[in-house]
Amino acid sequence: MSDPRPIGIFDSGVGGLTVVSEIGKLLPREEIIYFGDTARVPYGTKSKETVTKFSVENIEFLMEHDVKMVVVACNTASSLSLNFLKRCFRVPVIGVIEPGAKSAASVTRNNRIGVIGTHATISSGAYEKAVKKISSELRVFSQSCPLFVPLVEEGWLGEKVTLEVASIYLGSLKRKRIDTLILGCTHYPLLKDVIRKVMGGSIVLIDSARSVAEETQGVLDANGLLNSSRGKRRHRFFVSDEPDRFIKLGMRFLKRRIECVRRAA
């Protein structure tokens, strides 16, 4: 059994490219269709109803490309809408919250886990619920960091002001003596150095992209959907706004030029 259909991935913008990168490494035979909703980005300041509506539309677009499963690479959409999306579509749908929570639970030594994300992600309490489901002994401390995304998009990854903003946001988490911190937004891995400077070198930072790739592999395998053919494989990228800014910003996430980006009709 081999299923050559592509995997569908969507995000509100460019951040989900980190997930593309990890799935590409772990599952080199799989083709990917990516959709970045760059005309309506960001999702992190918007309501559950709006984010769910957008997410349904995004998956409908991916389904037109005959995807065999969907990865919701956006933390906000995963936090607010995943359960609804799973019920709406006939293909498997996974998000980024559970894989991140599992990783964190498996590495913490003092059972104190921090989570940072957008306003919507943190307000939803999704990570907290996912972590508690693994073990009620784990304690979770959360903090929204709304300025991190604009700082990354401005390219200020190591600037002094970025360090100061990080100190303001992370101060209270530091006092909670967490040993593990979930980066609950796909932009945040680009601020790893700054976050480590504030939190101290011994903190373990959980970037869920790798765990999401592993979960994708598991789901494809369990459903007999893996692609075993060795044919040529080509990822395709679609965006709802013009591709230029996506290509430019995307290079920061993928560390290589993205080819074949088209505007979705």
Added chain:
Amino acid sequence: MSDPRPIGIFDSGVGGLTVVSEIGKLLPREEIIYFGDTARVPYGTKSKETVTKFSVENIEFLMEHDVKMVVVACNTASSLSLNFLKRCFRVPVIGVIEPGAKSAASVTRNNRIGVIGTHATISSGAYEKAVKKISSELRVFSQSCPLFVPLVEEGWLGEKVTLEVASIYLGSLKRKRIDTLILGCTHYPLLKDVIRKVMGGSIVLIDSARSVAEETQGVLDANGLLNSSRGKRRHRFFVSDEPDRFIKLGMRFLKRRIECVRRAA
């Protein structure tokens, strides 16, 4: 002649409320219908094509409420789409660029004017063209300040990091010895104190809301559209996402609670 129909105003989000406030003061007999596109905010990082499409949809919504004229209170939409919008609709449509440019031209003494705005507004060169049209002797120096909007929305109006970000953005404008600075984004008036600290106390800051109100009055008058009746007058506010965040953020702009906010269907 008296025309009781409302004035339509739209913005990508809450910023246009400053225009509502000034029109309310200058034209107390006029009713206003406001639309904030909070589900798709911000516009400042998006393309001309996308911003124009959204703007057309926003005005179509206002037209359903039988508005007698439209004010594009968003600097980005005014910069990228105004000429197209003027041709599309049968009512007068004005933007915020020309009124701001006129104000600046009338107050500068050394003919050196600065403009700050979103990435899209600055890239469009709209303010520069509008100022040059008034007089070719005027020189314009521009700078985009993408982090100002998220800083305002975070409520960090006087924080030390805000001052540092302002110093980074405004440093080069300061060296150009401008005596007048156009605040080319409706969020920026909330950072007036910080901007003045960086630029020096003698700088004249142009907040176009007042000039837009005057232009609105002029256009209504010229077209015989002013409302002279003394009846009860009620502003109505519509948003494309849920009203809560709009009401909360809007208080920073209006300095009073906004009543009667509904989600557009």
